[in-house]
Amino acid sequence: MTPLLEVKNLRKLFPLQTGVFERLGKMRRENGKVIVDVDRVHAVDDVSFSIAEGETLALVGESGCGKSTTGRVILRLLEPTSGQVFFEGQEITNLPDKELAPYRRKMQIIFQEPSRSLNPRDCVGEAIGEPLMVNGIIKNRKDRRQRVEELMEAVGLNPKMYSRFPHKFSGGEKQRIMMARVLSLNPKFIVMDEPTASLDVSLQAQTLNIFKKLQADFGLTYLFISHNLATVKYFCDRIAVMYLGKIVEIGDADQIFLNPIHPYTKALLSALPVAKPGSKRNVIELKGSVGNPVNPKPGCRFAERCPYKVADICRSVTPKLLDIESGHQAACHFPDNDLKVELPEVRLNVKRRIG
Amino acid sequence: MPVDKRKLKGKEPLPLLEVRGVQTYYYTDFGVVKAVDGVSFSVRRGEKVAIIGESGAGKSQTGMSILRLIPSPPGRIVGGEIIYEGVDLLKLPEEEMREYRGVHIGVIFQEAAQALNPVYKVGTQIADAYRVHHDCTKEEAWEKAVEMLRKVQISNPEQRAQEYPHQFSGGMRQRAIIALAMVNSPNLLIADEPTTALDVTTEAKIIKLINDLAVKEDKALIFITHDLAVAAGLCDRFLIMYAGKIVENSSAMQLFSDPKHPYAQQLLEALIDVSKSEDEIMAIPGLPPDPYNRPKGCSFHPRCRKVKAICQEVEPEMITIEGDRQVACHYYTDYQAPKLKVVSSS
Ligand SMILES: Nc1ncnc2c1ncn2[C@@H]1O[C@H](COP(=O)(O)OP(=O)(O)OP(=O)(O)O)[C@@H](O)[C@H]1O
Ligand SMILES: Nc1ncnc2c1ncn2[C@@H]1O[C@H](COP(=O)(O)OP(=O)(O)OP(=O)(O)O)[C@@H](O)[C@H]1O
Ligand code: SF4
Ligand SMILES: [Mg+2]
Ligand SMILES: [Mg+2]
Secondary structure (H helix, E strand, O other), rough: OOEEEEEEEEEEEEOOOOOHHHHHHEEEEEOEEEEEEEEEEEEEEEEEEEEEEOEEEEEEEEOOHHHHHHHHHHHHOOOOOEEEEEEEEEEOOOOHHHHHHHHHHHEEEEEEOOHHHHOOOHHHHHHHHHHHOOOOOOOOOOHHHHHHHHHHOOOOOOOOHHHHHHHHHOOHHEEEEHHHHHOOOOOOOOEEEEEOOOOOHHHHHHHHHHHHHHHHHHEEEEEEEOOOHHHHHHHEEEEEEOOEEEEEEEHHHHHHHHHOOOOHHHHHHHHHOOOOOOOOOOOOOOOOOOOOOEEOOOOOOHHHHOOOOOOOHHHOOOOEEEEEEEEEEOOOOOOOEEEEEEEEOOOOOOOOOOO | OOOOOHOOOOOOOOEEEEEEEEEEEEEEOOEEEEEEEOOOEEEOOOOOEEEEEEEOHHHHHHHHHHOOOOOOOOEEEEEEEEEOOOHHHHHOOOOHHHEEOOOOOEOOOOOOOOOOOOOHHHHHHHHHHHHHHHOHHHHHHHHHHHHHHOOOOOOOHHHHHHOOHHHHHHHHHHHHHEEEEEEEOOEEEEOOOOOOOOOOHHHHHHHHHHHHHHHHHHHHEEEEEHHHHHHHOOOOOOEEEEEEEEEEEEEEHHHHHOOOOHHHHHHHOOOOOOOOOOOOOOOOOOOOOOOOOOOOOHHHHOOOOOOOHHHHOOOOOOOOOOOOOEEEEOOOOOOOOOOOOOOOOO
């Protein structure tokens, strides 16, 4: 069966802004031509994965590792530097705008910072109802109001707030307005970029429960970008772990939690905060500071910070994703490394299915 | 009983900050929102205070009130006192208040849009903030900005300082805001959800940085968050807010081992335990209260599992229990010890 979404060798580089003098220093002549060596941010670097219909794939990883860029390139909000994206078997990477339009409606995104996508002049009802009107799904105001109120209730907003303006809402409330707005189009695939980061635990729980229900009812497929591993474990079927533009490990949620392979995955799991003051666990510390995506060196992107032994091969050969078990791959030259992860109170019978 | 470190710190004549009965209201076409509804607490030097509560509870508005950054109209601080080092900030003229912002009291804003200007380079914004309060050259200020960006884990800071906010990832923007707030090393740092956009390993490094700043030289921190787990590893006092009011004021140990207010109890139970399998996460039933029309009596009563007749009529007062612990609930005593196990701190 063709997956709903397939991404092949996706790459997105951003040239770095440099001062004039720096640029002059980087000028050189080659075969009589002047060439400027531009520094580039390798935001997404050769990423491939697929998502089956009805499935949720989580994209987790360090701040700045390329998660949001991946989501945006898939939706063609950014043009890829190279690589392909297939939706329902159709390659959409090079589709002209007109042919892309039907896919745009089926593929939606919820952004990390809700206030940036809300127009301060539209009241909440208008903000949520706008896509309904623009796309001609609903034609009269009365129907719109009813549908919008349903959507507001679905995301835990009081329908009485229909006429209020977005800037009067708290951070969490704004994110729920955005959710209602996206859901109004009945999309098939939603990129959720940190959709619950600004919500408190209780609303997070409520919202995730709503999303699960909507997913089951409408067969929605999600790419769920998050840094919150606890939510990810609860919410997602599979997890892809990214580090500096590359997927370093991918597998079922249970496989990632119970049998993590890559040293970065292990470090991430070991650093989960626990709601207990003064609790002490063995956190696998990463050396140095957050990784640098500018002109990365050859070899493993994680080599500079890897808590496991870093051998010569790590510095020279880029590790490929290799099969660990069925559906589980990791990109490390030492998949047998013995780094131990101490999860908070691990119980090894983790089985979690959509209710 | 664990020893309360703060009591051993010697006599402290004055807390660094004392908030007394502050009321911040918004007057809108639809009615009055009591965003902050009579909030009182104090922050001592060296103390790290968490403000916890659900979305819309009034956490950010409490922080913004301390800085007097309430948009007016429609908002107004209609009552209370905010005493910082003996001075009532609410009585100061605006020019003098400006002196307090940034140097004495720094803020990490919840939203990037509030803090970063999209048309200036990130480095320029931090350097400018530094120059306002320091006598130095442009180059020195720029170097300071680069150093701050490095501290908040921006790799290649010399080059990235040249970029504009939209060229940063969400988490990088958040870290730039932290750099901006800390560049003048304020005595009191108000951090409003400073790590919501960060992964756990980066978050741990940033929390450590904030912690180093707060502890150093007896500075203080107000840490606003809905993430109990992160606050648990950092803060020593917890203020639980609900519908514009503080409903519980406890030390970290007290709260996590024996929460008193039913809302605090239900909040602790809603935590996701990664070690467990759950088909549905526990959520506090019901909707957050309508800010225009808060329930009579105890605001939490429609969602409370211990509600009795009196709760629907009479608003519970804040009462002091166990020394400096406070709670506002008619029935705080009859709670069965929680199932949550607590690891005692060493
Ligand atoms: N300009 C405004 N006009 C009217 N009401 C406002 C305004 N700004 C804030 N409010 C209201 O004040 C209340 C408290 O908001 P606040 O931003 O303090 O919440 P919060 O606890 O920080 O929530 P979150 O966790 O979502 O950030 C909310 O009900 C909000 O809608
Ligand atoms: N429009 C842009 N112009 C230049 N660089 C960009 C742009 N968008 C993203 N980048 C850079 O690409 C890299 C990846 O950014 P991205 O937003 O994808 O990270 P992320 O994984 O979503 O991080 P976070 O968790 O912090 O949101 C970062 O170094 C970022 O600065
Ligand atoms: S390949 Fe080498 S450097 Fe990279 S994660 Fe594995 S052991 Fe560490
Ligand atoms: Mg992002
Ligand atoms: Mg807030």
